[in-house]
Amino acid sequence: MPARLRGRGAPAGGGGLTPTGPPSSLKDPPGYYFSAGLPREITVDIEVLGTPRVIENGVPITAPTPESRHVLAVLAACPDRVVPASVLADELARRVPPEHAHAALHTAVRRLRERFAQALGAGSVRTPEAVLATRPGGYLLDTAGGRCDVRDFEREAGAGYRAMERGDHEQAAARLRRALDLWTGPALDGIDAGTWLRRRIACLDADRVSVLGQWAEAELALGRHRELRLALAVLRGSGTGRPGGAYLAALRRAEARVDAAGRARPAPGPSLTGAARR
Structure with missing residues (x-):
């Protein structure tokens, strides 16, 4: 299903090219496209009630490795919430030797961010690091209000x-x-x-x-x-x-x-x- 692009109005007296600012519930600035003077927020849509799917800017995110697919599934199961790195590493320990789990996690996050960067495309000020965000003790998949x-x-x-x-x-x-x-x-x-x-x-x-x-x-x-x-x-x-x-x-x-x-x-x-x- 397509990602939602929610229109946001321009600030009073402005030229329509300055975002009005992120919602107070978000710690990272949302991404915007600028079209006809009106910024549009880019969201992430998530499906887990069946085969898991994560869709950024209308583009399904295809994880490049089994490890990155597993990390994405765990994050998608708890969107907009911090998942401890220890939990993600324990999940990956089913696929890699336990002593390599944290290194595998960092590699999986980097590769997922590369895919998010491709989906965001040119013209977006939202970064892949804002979508798959690092938080104290873990990681968070920030939907920016997308459908789940x-x-x-x-x-x-x-x-x-x-x-x-x-x-x-x-x-x-x-x-x-x-x-x-x-x-x-x-x-x-x-x-x-x-x-x-x-x-x-x-x-x-x-x-x-x-x-x-x-x-x-x-x-x-x-x-x-x-x-x-x-x-x-x-x-x-x-x-x-x-x-x-x-x-x-x-x-x-x-x-x-x-x-x-x-x-x-x-x-x-x-x-x-x-x-x-x-």
Whole structure:
């Protein structure tokens, strides 16, 4: 999906070529393109609810080595947050001898910054060192407010939970289903995760299972048993769950719940036509 380029207005009385300044939440200045006198901020979009993707300025970042791909995946799992260098080195220790892990980390960061520099292109004042930023004790992937599918998932799920609490099952079902539809596969699919990343994936999987259960309850409360059974079958056949994982088990439990609810429903009474015949 394309990176978002968010327009920013020129300062009053200026010629339109001076950025108004970075948001207070960012420690590094965002990047800008200058077009028709209006600066546009360059953002990073991140997807981890499936095969991980990082997109800078509309350009997918392709990591040049397995080590740099792994580092990028770990940083993408926690965007805009400092990931300790020790965590990144421990993750890389699965690929290189432990005594070489920190050196491999520095090399991976340098190569990733080279790819970010290519994506930024000419005319940007945002540097690769601002995108993949060094922080005391670690590194941070600065999205500059770009889209992140995990944040979208959390927003939709939160709205769905709040709708459930106030008894608005229609709204809850819609928002929770939107949250589920953001998943295109197992979280961080294809990454040989170490201990830290496995814990992060487990948290995401647990959130997905919780949303699935609440969505099924909302649909049942609306009496949409048949529609829910069909939707669950589609989700199970979509290939977005990890084989043997908690999500597929939750789908089976939801299907059993629908079947049980269907059996508990009262049988329809005789039709007026049938009564008239008798």
